Amino acid sequence: MSNPINKVQVICRIRPFLSHEKPDESVVIENETTIRVQNHRDPTKDVNFMFDACYSSKISQEEVYRSKIKELVESVFHGQSATIFCYGVTGAGKTFTIQGDDVNPGIIPRALNQIFANAKRNGGNSQIKISYYEVFKENLYDLLREGDNGPGLPIRVDANRKTFIAGLKEVLINSFDEFRRMYASSVKKRHTASTRLNKNSSRSHAVLVINISFIDRKTNKTIQGKLNLIDLAGSEDNRKTDNNRERMKESTAINQSLFVLGKVIEALNSGASRIPYRDSKMTRILQDSLGGGSKSMMIVNVAPGETFLPDTHKTLNYATKTKEVINKDPVIELVPQNQRIYNTSGHYTTVSNGTQQKHDNHSVVGENNILKCKRKSDELGRNDFEPTAKRISTSNNQLSSNITRIERKVQRTNGSNDKINGFERPKLKNARINEYNKSIYQQKIGNESENQNREMEKMVVQKIQKFEEKTENMSNDIAMRLERLERKLSQDKTYASGPTLDMDILDLMSPTTKLKNSKAYLVKGKELEKSGNIVEALKRFEQAYQYAPELVQLSKHIKKLKSKLGSEKSDFENQMLNEQNKKYDQGNKSNKDLFLANNIPQKNSDGLFSPTQNIKLNNDKKRFSGHELNIKDEQKQKNLQENKQWKLLASVSKKKKKEYMKGVASSLVQSPFKKKFSFDKTDVDKQKNMNSFLVVSDIIQPGNILKRKHSGNSTTSNSLLANKLVNYKTLKSQLATPVSPPNSDVEYTPSEPASEFNSPISAKKNKKLKSSLSIPSPISPTVCHSPTNQKLLGSINKADIKVLLKLKGVGKKRAIAINEYIKEKGEISSVYDLLDAGLPKSVLSSILTSKI
Numbered sequence: 001m002s003n004p005i006n007k008v009q010v011i012c013r014i015r016p017f018l019s020h021e022k023p024d025e026s027v028v029i030e031n032e033t034t035i036r037v038q039n040h041r042d043p044t045k046d047v048n049f050m051f052d053a054c055y056s057s058k059i060s061q062e063e064v065y066r067s068k069i070k071e072l073v074e075s076v077f078h079g080q081s082a083t084i085f086c087y088g089v090t091g092a093g094k095t096f097t098i099q100g101d102d103v104n105p106g107i108i109p110r111a112l113n114q115i116f117a118n119a120k121r122n123g124g125n126s127q128i129k130i131s132y133y134e135v136f137k138e139n140l141y142d143l144l145r146e147g148d149n150g151p152g153l154p155i156r157v158d159a160n161r162k163t164f165i166a167g168l169k170e171v172l173i174n175s176f177d178e179f180r181r182m183y184a185s186s187v188k189k190r191h192t193a194s195t196r197l198n199k200n201s202s203r204s205h206a207v208l209v210i211n212i213s214f215i216d217r218k219t220n221k222t223i224q225g226k227l228n229l230i231d232l233a234g235s236e237d238n239r240k241t242d243n244n245r246e247r248m249k250e251s252t253a254i255n256q257s258l259f260v261l262g263k264v265i266e267a268l269n270s271g272a273s274r275i276p277y278r279d280s281k282m283t284r285i286l287q288d289s290l291g292g293g294s295k296s297m298m299i300v301n302v303a304p305g306e307t308f309l310p311d312t313h314k315t316l317n318y319a320t321k322t323k324e325v326i327n328k329d330p331v332i333e334l335v336p337q338n339q340r341i342y343n344t345s346g347h348y349t350t351v352s353n354g355t356q357q358k359h360d361n362h363s364v365v366g367e368n369n370i371l372k373c374k375r376k377s378d379e380l381g382r383n384d385f386e387p388t389a390k391r392i393s394t395s396n397n398q399l400s401s402n403i404t405r406i407e408r409k410v411q412r413t414n415g416s417n418d419k420i421n422g423f424e425r426p427k428l429k430n431a432r433i434n435e436y437n438k439s440i441y442q443q444k445i446g447n448e449s450e451n452q453n454r455e456m457e458k459m460v461v462q463k464i465q466k467f468e469e470k471t472e473n474m475s476n477d478i479a480m481r482l483e484r485l486e487r488k489l490s491q492d493k494t495y496a497s498g499p500t501l502d503m504d505i506l507d508l509m510s511p512t513t514k515l516k517n518s519k520a521y522l523v524k525g526k527e528l529e530k531s532g533n534i535v536e537a538l539k540r541f542e543q544a545y546q547y548a549p550e551l552v553q554l555s556k557h558i559k560k561l562k563s564k565l566g567s568e569k570s571d572f573e574n575q576m577l578n579e580q581n582k583k584y585d586q587g588n589k590s591n592k593d594l595f596l597a598n599n600i601p602q603k604n605s606d607g608l609f610s611p612t613q614n615i616k617l618n619n620d621k622k623r624f625s626g627h628e629l630n631i632k633d634e635q636k637q638k639n640l641q642e643n644k645q646w647k648l649l650a651s652v653s654k655k656k657k658k659e660y661m662k663g664v665a666s667s668l669v670q671s672p673f674k675k676k677f678s679f680d681k682t683d684v685d686k687q688k689n690m691n692s693f694l695v696v697s698d699i700i701q702p703g704n705i706l707k708r709k710h711s712g713n714s715t716t717s718n719s720l721l722a723n724k725l726v727n728y729k730t731l732k733s734q735l736a737t738p739v740s741p742p743n744s745d746v747e748y749t750p751s752e753p754a755s756e757f758n759s760p761i762s763a764k765k766n767k768k769l770k771s772s773l774s775i776p777s778p779i780s781p782t783v784c785h786s787p788t789n790q791k792l793l794g795s796i797n798k799a800d801i802k803v804l805l806k807l808k809g810v811g812k813k814r815a816i817a818i819n820e821y822i823k824e825k826g827e828i829s830s831v832y833d834l835l836d837a838g839l840p841k842s843v844l845s846s847i848l849t850s851k852i
């Protein structure tokens, strides 16, 4: 063949003008291989298309056949598979070319004629079988079968991944006349219809399959060849065809399958990894002919004249792409004599000493030929029945694809398209390598592939080893962890009464998280208690208590529940004590005692609860130094501790303080252990109680986290002042006539335990917080109006401006303001009057530490 790299051959044929058409020079055959077409957009320009052969309208059927087709048909007798398909716009002469008429027989009768002539020459041992089917609206119909085809035949894939039509009839033909009769009746079954462009337009793709097998006398081997002759339905421009609804549907199916054919061609040319054969029935059938192992030829039929110019351009562009499609090496199927000849429909013949015995003249509908061969093999008890030729074919195909794979791999490794280990690589797109020193190349590739396989093996072994090591390490680690956990659990005596928290983990938690967790357990515990499940409730309370040991009421409640359950002492308390003892049993005994005295909540307070002590508890554990702990005076220590807390709080950002206080506030409001207070203004004893409550509840006031400088005793007075200021401001607005306080100074002696109010706070903020907490103000007007430093106030009242300037934080303007206030009001009876004189709260606290 003149086409060494098994490319799809493309030949072009122009049909003559029909009687009703007006001849023009728009499409002309320039020479044997070139067709010139007028540009349909610009008539002054022409476009040349080149193909393997170009035939003018004057060329006869005979000439067309002799020039190219005969050679291809001949190749089938060499055991090849060949496909010829006609492509073109509707009415372009496809059917005329492939089929012809009685006067002008086309390719099909000529090919059959040639085949039978060849068979005769071969001594009559050839077997010629034909199948004939059409693809109509994406359904396959057997044209050789009598009667209704039903819904159409399915396309299947055999064991060698070759597509076949299940149930397609295959008929053994013994003579050309037999064929002519059979074909003539079958072709009538084909779907045709009259359209505006073609009176006898084919509405389907028709495929004639001719299978040939014979014994080559020279080699004594059976040769099997296959010829597919396809008349594609014409691509249609529905504006021109004037199709009705039914024709339109057919047209859509035709155009769709031709569109897919185009896509397949494009994919093959671009070397795409996926070729969309499966997108249409026609391309599935043509799979072997396009990009497969078949020799293929496309006959492009062109209708002459300006009317078809756009279609002609489209068709020729399509054909140009097709001629770039490279098929695989043609597969020559040879079966040694004495082995059975099989064919695609499953018939087989035993060939022995040149005589052929037919075993089956009828096709078996719906049966896969390979399966059938296998079945026969089983019947005969032979294992070697698998068709040798098929095996050869498969191995050839596999070899080919393996080579392609290795080629790609080597390309990637070497980073070059042109050289493979010093060998020049063929510069061919998609080309097979048989034209290029194939044996040396394959040998080289073979060595290459062996080396690569060995390397791959090594890599796989290494990877598996690594993976195994990793898995072993992981499982060891997991085992160790489990062991640790088990040990911990067996040592943890308290575990039975409920899960306990690791103190290290607890330390890492933020106060807010601890409170949140505590609250969650509290709520659950309360629910359980209500439902009468005391044991479970107790567990939850204990869990809550772990997170918030400052909840004194909770501690008491736990005790109560435990005693209720007959348990004397809380296991958890013991654990807590043990843990803390262990942790802080490093310094002297006094340190430890001091720590415990200050940190076991239920022992140092009997108020509601103090969330700030939670911080104190955790942070004091970290921050307590030996120097501080050596101070023996209990009160001093307490003050000092509170100072430390103040410092700690002062170091926190404003945002965090706010968040913290919000959390505290909400837990206060929602705590199921909140102590309920009733306040009676007239009851002095109760007022005193409330004052003691004030000390406790004040701990959570925002003032205790405000940043402010202080030192020594001033802390006490400042914090008291701040406290007073807040309450005074709040109540001043509420009370119309303030009552003069009896015993006003009693609670504000320096020996009184320090409140944590270390700075004045915004009354507004305080008011807001109080309202959000819903705690009734326990402060009586009496308390609020108590002068704090009579001596100082007396001095201020008597002082002139110069003296007033000596007060801390008082400048000229403020001194004048105080002076004027005293003049106007007579005297300053309380430090709060100074507020009215225009002094800021911060200055007031400074004044209280001044001496004048």
Ligand SMILES: Nc1ncnc2c1ncn2[C@@H]1O[C@H](COP(=O)(O)OP(=O)(O)OP(=O)(O)O)[C@@H](O)[C@H]1O
Binding pocket: 014, 015, 016, 018, 057, 088, 089, 090, 091, 092, 093, 094, 095, 096, 097, 198, 200, 201, 202, 203, 232, 233, 234, 235, 301
């Ligand atoms: N080379 C030719 N010489 C003489 N007549 C031709 C030739 N080619 C086609 N014709 C005629 O042109 C008409 C249309 O041809 P044909 O039916 O083969 O077209 P088609 O491409 O098969 O159309 P469709 O796709 O609609 O089936 C027919 O009457 C046919 O005889």
